[in-house]
Amino acid sequence: MNKKEMKDKDMHSSNEIKGQTQEIPGKEDEMDPRPIYDNKANKGYDRLKDKVAIITGGDSGIGRAIAVAYAKEGAKLTIVYDTSDEDAKFTEDEVKSYGGEVLLIKGDLGDSTFTQKVVDKTIKKYSKIDILINNAAEQHPQDNLEDITDEQMEKTFRTNIFSIFYLTKRALPHLKEGSSIINTSSITAYRGSSSLIDYSSTKGAVTSFTRSLAKNLAKKKIRVNQVAPGPVWTPLIVSTSPIEKVESFGASTPLQRPGQPVELAESYVFLASDGATYITGQTIHVNGGEVING
Secondary structure, three states: OOHHHHHHHHHHOOOOOOOOOOOOOOOHHHOOOOOOOOOOOOOOOOOOOOOEEEEEOOOOHHHHHHHHHHHHOOOEEEEEEOOOHHHHHHHHHHHHHOOOOEEEEEOOOOOHHHHHHHHHHHHHHHOOOOEEEEOOOOOOOOOOHHHOOHHHHHHHHHHHHHHHHHHHHHHHHHOOOOOEEEEEOOOHHHHOOOOOHHHHHHHHHHHHHHHHHHHHHHHHOOEEEEEEEOOEOOHHHHOOOOHHHHHOOOOOOOOOOOEOOHHHHHHHHHHHOHHHOOOOOOEEEEOOOOOOOO
């Protein structure tokens, strides 16, 4: 076992994180320890063979883990990201290391015209779309409601929920019976967060969107589900949290540690696979043991 594998192994059984902060949006390769995005022992089972998936926020964090897992399962990918070219290129290389085909598209999903470009470029390359994963998000903690500026609130809503409306609307004409839409919600949508009021509100909207669209598309046999992560070790955390919160991140969960992106990925694989053909409008909670009624 090499040093990196030992480090990754230790992270699964420990909540020991060094105090650190980064500028937004944060870089995965500068985190200590680095997030775990791949389980090398899982070689994949072709559960998504020849499926075409769009993954937003796919350059790092949970999105990177999903991209790697999907590549192992035989999917062809479009990865949409906003700023981090370095993280996106690393994810592209990881996907290709498993024989995966990948298209990188950079831009702001809060811009409705850009979402049309994402769909157009995907169709041009692959001629179809089977899976849409709305995962991109941002957060900007504030201790008081009065500190949330109009600009911050609009930006958070544009990235976290407007983008889902925009991209899903444009992808929908290309989806067919058996297609799957998977959204990333959050534990904060269910229990709230005193310092993430606008972020939690957007995730509540994602949850309502998921349930409503699932009913709307049931007649077309297109399934819509979501994953609601708890505390997960991603660049979003070190770029938006003070050092003292980073050091204790995830310690309050029953498992007493943060989750790793790789521990979320299998949920997204399952929901897109033939193993979940009777599941729609539902939420998989991956949060380290906190019981959520909803």
